Amino acid sequence: MDRHRILFVCAGNICRSPLAEGIFRHLVTEAGRSAEFEIDSAGTxxxxxxxxxxxxxxxxxxxxxxxxSSQRARRIEPADFSSFDLIxxxxxxxxxxxxKSAPADALGRLHLFNAFTLGSNRDIPDPYYGDREDFEAVYTMLLAGCSALLPKAG
Known part of the structure; x- marks a missing residue:
């Protein structure tokens, strides 16, 4: 069985993309579909x-x-553009x-999170300079998108 390889990307890989990775991994596990996915996150x-x-x-x-808490930030690497089906x-x-950094054959794999998951061009705002409420709001947005992504991804 082919695995669906999904990479979530934000700027520094410490706020939004680790949350998205964790939420999606949790949803996949709860659905009993862990074997179907490879899930990671990175920063630009x-x-x-x-x-x-x-x-x-x-x-x-x-x-x-x-x-x-066990995740570690990493920068996107050239190999990621061919390793992941969806970025x-x-x-x-x-x-x-x-x-700017993706090879031409990978451009079709790059999408805005909300555009791909919810059909909206709305950004997931960076909560880094915010407070707890900003992080909770981002969690809620990511949960909505990740919940919509699960049935689309296979």
Missing amino acids: GGWHQGQRPDRRSVAAAAGHGIDI LAMDQDNLKNLR
Whole structure:
């Protein structure tokens, strides 16, 4: 059986994309479909490589029974463009940066998260400079998108 390989991407891979990875992995596991997926996240920048997700992202996930504390930030690599079937950017800036570095044959795999999952061109806002409520709002947005993604992905 082929696995569906999905990569979630934000700027630094410490706030939004680790949350998306954790939420989607949780939904896949709850649906008994873990064997069908390879799920990861990355950032367009390498400022936080090797670091854990932002403590507020960890807390937002934990508040919903999801543990993302073992994730580590990484920067997207050239091999990711061929390794993943679907690369979902959290906002238009991330998508623009991905398109600049992606080979031509990978451009069809790059999508804005909300556009692909919910048919909306709305960005997932970066909560980094916000507070707990901003992280909760992002969690809710990501949950809606990830819930819509699961039936589309296979």
